[in-house]
Amino acid sequence: MRYLLVFTITVINMFAFNVYAEAISSRETPEFSTAGFFQIENGPRDIFSFNVGWRFYKGELEDASAPNYDDSMWEIVNCPHGLEYLPVDASGSINYQGPAWYRKHFTLPEDIEGKKHFLHFEAIMGKSKIWINGKLVKEHFGGYLPVVIDITDAVRFGGEENVVAVWADNSDDPDYPPGKPQGVLDFTYFGGIYRDVWLYSKYPVHITDPTLANTTAGGGxxxxxxxxxxxxxxxxxxxxxxxxxxxxxxxxxxxxxxxxxxxxxxxxxxxxxxxxxxxxxxxxxxxxxxxxxxxxxxxxxxxxxxxxxxxxxxxxxxxxxxGIRKIEFRGKEGFLLNNKPYGKPLIGANRHQDFAHIGNALPNSLHWRDALKLRNANMEIVRSAHYPQDPAFMEACDQLGMFVIVATPGWQFWNEKEIFAKRVCQDIRNMVRRDRNHPCVIMWEPILNETHYPNTFAKRVHETVHEEFPFDGCYTACDGRANGSEYFDVIYGGKTDHRKSAFIREWGDNVDDWSAHNSTSRVRRSWGEAAQIIQARHYADPRPDYSWICIDSFYGNPAQITGGCLWHSFDHNRGYHPDQFFGGIADAFRQPKYSYYVIQSQRNPKSQIPYVENGPMVYIANEMTPFSSGDVWVYSNCEEIRLKVFGEVFDTIRPADLDADMPHPPVKFENVYNFMDLKQLHRAKKWDQAKIVAEGLIDGKVVASTTRMPAKRKHHLDLIIDSGGMPLTADGSDVITVIARMVDKDGNIKRLCDDRIVFEVTGPARLIDAKNIGTNPARLEWGTAPCLIQSTTEPGKITVRAKMLHEGINTPLPGEISFKSVPYAIRQIYEETACQAINADDLSVEEASDSETVRKLKKKLRTVQGELNELRLKEIGRQQTEFEN
Structure with a gap:
């Protein structure tokens, strides 16, 4: 009987796979640029992905740049690559900081000889040096912008092997931005060649590259x-x-x-x-x-x-x-788009590109899905925190209709050395040159976030932006309390005692102090519905509990305050604090919390945006557990909300009648759910009545409805694919999230469980896993456990299976799902490829081989370091308090 059930679940999942495949094929798959441009039909440029087949060593070595250096024992990896895999909770500076080496052996095709050849790194974290065949061709400082090199005179043809060697160091260094040591930083310096690498060729008469040209307001x-x-x-x-x-x-x-x-x-x-x-x-x-x-x-x-x-x-x-458009900020008139007042606040979020396990090393598809999730949540603007985002993310925002504030790298740090300011200015020039053609760019943030820099520096960076973009539609943004704010075009802050338009760069965070970081807004998804409801209320309208900037307050503001970005979009890791930041509307795997849906409910029910979820929606924030509140919160963008609980119909509520400025405030039906009533229905076997139904009405008609049912006995693991409408591409680097859900026999998620499960993968793919990171076996949190599946260079059918770590006669049944990876359309240059998951180093210090004296010294050092960190935290807190809006 058990095996029959396993077979049945497999058939169900295969049906889900067919639906998934149909959904992907029914609409256009997003296309990403290569080295900053798109190929044209029958074009003379030759473009190659250079991501696959790098040999990797974590640590310092001598002479590793030499062409004949023996790297045969090094690990083989593909880019984007982030030095190591990490646990989901990777805060507190547990990530590796230090030098690392990459080497790639390659032979160039004969049909591109005679052209100019360029190597384009979208980013290398930290400072780096690059050699071609033993010749140093580039030294670079800074981890968030392209490194472009003309390698024409350094490469060989005629079947000769070439070797490119890259030394990358993400150690703390105050001489280039951001500059602040990671141990006192609110994000992390994840290392490596963590964005795409391209090799392309073009004829000697050509359009230049804007980064390589280094021409003010020019190039490309x-x-x-x-x-x-x-x-x-x-x-x-x-x-x-x-x-x-x-x-x-x-x-x-x-x-x-x-x-x-x-x-x-x-x-x-x-x-x-x-x-x-x-x-x-x-x-x-x-x-x-x-x-x-x-x-x-x-x-x-x-x-x-x-x-x-x-x-x-x-x-x-x-x-x-x-994208042909015109943007204007007109002081008290606020924001105008295409010669018309925008008519509503621009509400969005900040974004770090930190993702569970892989740090900053996201493939293009994950950047697209991040943008899509934020747009599906009805966000219309993103502030890049605190550095330029990946090119793929910018392109996704263009295509999905989401504005971006592009920020230069910087956070609470100033160095008096002129080299630091010079490198900040060069970063600003390069970020404008890279992103100036994107219609999504609404503002440039050239200041160093929450930093006390000289007034002359403020003027210098503002002018640098306008030198690079000397036309209408270019706006710089700066904190209203910062030095030199009078130079900037838009002011960050909620005060309207000036003539310029204002924007709230960070809203929603509500910590008790800058050391403990307890907060009503920082909620781990696994903490359950009560905590998630508080976070959702906090972001929507926290009245009457306390007064804070929220969605409702934006709609009550004058037009001069043009909008704001939530801190933060997704949960992410930090250097200076042991806790992950839990203020996201989704977790580090991008699984939504209740706050995601309360923000989504503000969307126009008549919107029809390509790729994006549109139309009326209704969501029930109650799981019907024995511990669920008697109050039922419903989030909807409809005119009226009707609730049915256990068959009883309650009075319809009109959100417009509530005391709120926001278009669709959350609706609370008080004291309508009682577990004892549910118990009686179950005992009486009236299963069909044991549910909550919420209906959204517009013009008196039901246009959206959803049903919540209580989860009964754990029955099996159900797997779904979080694809964002994109297939897994067989390029050796692409990643897709597969989520295992513990469900009852009817498919209802059992939220209150924390079982451990094991993932297995067959086919041309690998599970992203490493020692001590908790990927496999994984623990269910709030009823789900995600895993990351990475493609190889071979397309084909992939099957992911999940089972209980300890199986027995009455334990939940396994689940599996199958899908296909698709061929990669771009030519690749590589001689070898990674075939297994990266084996990360142990994340804790290996003390077993140390002497007792060494162990005591290490313990004492950690104690001193902890005391020093406490002093640093006080300074961080002082600065954050000073810059609070």
Whole structure:
């Protein structure tokens, strides 16, 4: 009988797989740029993923940059790579900080010989050095922006092997931003080559790369808009072209703008001359009639295709996505989009890109899913905390209709050395050059977060942004209490005693003090419904318990206060505190808490945004356990809410009648649930009545409903895939989350259980696992246990199975789910690939081999370090209190 049940559950899960596959194939899969551009059809550029097949060593070595260095015993890894896998709770600076080495052996294809060759790292954490065939070609300081290198003169062809060696060090270093030691930092310096790596080739006459060109307000392709109206717009395109030949070149530069049907809506072509070895920026104006404008409700993207030709021969070409829009901050009038007042507050969240187990080393798909989850939660703006985000995240925000405040790396730290300020300014230039064409960018934050820097520095960074973006629509943002705030375009803060528009950079956090960090807003998902309800109330409208900035207060503000970003979107790890930050609307795996749904309920029920969850919604924040409250909270965006409990219909509540400024306040039905009533229904076998039904009505009609049923006996493990509509790509690096849920025989999640389960994976994939991180076996928390599945370079069917750690006659049955990874469309260069999960070092100090004296010294050192940290915490708390809004 038990095996029959296992077979039945497998069939059910296979049905779920088919539905999952259908859902993915029914809509377009997002496409990501490569090295900052998109390939054009039959384009002359050659682009290769350089992520796969790096040999890795954690620690310092001598002569590891030499081409003939013996790295045969090193581990093989794929990028994005973050030095180690970590437990979900990785706060308190348990992560490795120090040097690490990467080496990659590769042979270049003969068909790209004669071109220019470039190596593009989207980011390397900390400071780094890069060698090609033993030649040092780059030294870089800073962990959040691209490192681009012309490697043409360093690589070999003719079947000869090349070796690239990278030394990366994420140790504390005050001479480049952020600069602050991790032990007193509110986030972590996860290390490694943690973003994508690309190798691409192009002809000697080509469009430059904006990072490598290092041209003020130039390099590559730079787009801005003038004279925008609903009737027409002028698209101004500046393109920098370089002639690296020894002859004068007469070429044609053509720019065409396409709609989403791949039809030209505007084009321009110019003939230009380039002297030998010269570089020139060409300015073109393309006028478009009746432009389809970009907005969060309609994030329409055009494609700008740029081509360089000579005598009908295509020499270079690339594409970028653009969104035609106009943004303005007009002081007391607030925020205007496309010449119209926005009409509502911009509400969103801050985002660190920290993810469970893998730190900052997220593949593009996880960045997309993060953006999608925030947009599904009805967030319209993200503040990058506290550094530029991954290019894939920016592209997702373009496509999903979510504004981004781009911040330079920095947090509560200033170094008087001129080299520090110089590197901050270079970071600012590079982040503007990287992100200037994104329609999602609404503000630039060039200041160092919560930092006391000189007034002259404030003026310098504000001017740096405007030097790099010298057109309308460029806005800098700064704390109202910070030095030099008078220079900036938008002020962070809730006071309106100035003429500029204001924005709340961080709202919602409610700690008792900056050492203990107890809070009504910081709630671990596993703490259950009572704690989650308090967090949701706190973010929505905490009255009358205490007064705090919340969603409701934004809707009561004047237009001058344009909105704010919640601190924080997702739970994340921190350097200076032993506790993970639990204030997210979802946990570190992005599993939602109740607060996710109370924010989601503010969306317009008539919205129709591509990719995003739309329409009326209703959510019940009560699990019907023996310990659940008698009050039932319902979150909905409907005009009326009707509740049925155990068959009894209660009075319909109109959220508009409640004392609130927000459009859809949470609704509480008081004292309607009683476990003893549920018990009587179960004893009487009236199973069909043992439920809570919430219905949302608009114009008197039911447009949304949901049912909550109590979970009975634990029956089996049910697996689901958190895909965000994206398949797992067989590129050697992609990651997808599979969640095991403990359910009863009807599929209701048993929240109150903490069993330990074991995951097994078969097929071309691997479970992200390592010693001592708690991945496998995993413990169920609030009824679920997620795991991360990483692709290999081979596509195919993958099966994930979950079972009880200790199985018996009456224990819950195993569950499994199957899905397919899809082929990777981009060419890859590698000679070897990782075939197993990374074996992380032990996370605790191995003291077994130490002498008694050494152990005592280490204990004493930890005690002294703890006392020193307490002193540092006081200073952190002082600064955070000072900058509180």
């Amino acid at each position: 392709v730079f787009v801005h808009y003038e004279n925008l109206s609903e009737d027409s717009v002028d698209v101004i395109i500046a393109t920098e072209i370089k002639n690296e030949t020894m002859q004068k070149q007469t070429i044609q530069l053509s720019s065409s703008i396409q709609n989403d049907q791949q039809e030209d809506v505007g084009a321009k072509s110019n003939e230009i001359s380039l002297a030998p070895g010269s570089c020139r920026t060409v300015r073109q104006k393309v006028s478009i009639e009746k432009p389809h404008l970009w907005s969060p409700d309609d994030p329409y993207l055009h494609k700008l295709i740029t081509k360089v030709s000579k005598d009908s021969t295509l020499l270079d070409g690339q594409a970028i996505r653009i």
